[in-house]
Amino acid sequence: MAENSMENSMALRKISHNPDVCTGCGMCELMCSLFHDGEQGQSLSRGEIVGDRVTADFTFYACRQCGQPKCYEACSMQDKALCIDNLTGVKFIVADECDGCGDCVKACPFDPPRIKIHPKTLIAFKCDLCRDREGGPICLEYCDFDALSLETKEVN
DSSP states (O other): OOHHHHHTOSEEEEEEEOTTTOOOOOHHHHHHHHHHHSSOOGGGOSSEEEEETTTTEEEEEOOOOOSSOHHHHHOTTTTTSEEEOTTTOOEEEOGGGOOOOOHHHHHOOSSSOSEEEOTTTOOEEEOOTTTTOTTOOHHHHHOTTOOEEEEEEEOO
């Protein structure tokens, strides 16, 4: 995608997490893996809950949908494997085009990285805000505690 298309996007969206109401139940991870891979598994979820069940302090990690994504810049398969939706600005990975090199994972500035390598296919994957799902991100729909929300921020 051309740089100016990114600048012309109306908004960037990301999933926000409210740790004050999150119970760490894992329903978001379960539904994500079922929707995207047809099987359940924390390692298959595009988002990740990290926390302490004793203190009930949990954090949900998912792709932040960066305005200037370092993962995109690092991908040798730009516009093929790691793509940016021209209409929404959502960053996503086309599995059939990914060579699994892991450069995008290494380039992610967050800890833990918001891109994972699939345990079976060895291809990169990340949260794409369920861009092909009419109802939006499935994790939001199935969070019984409303701990997840879709945040929209205007691009300057």
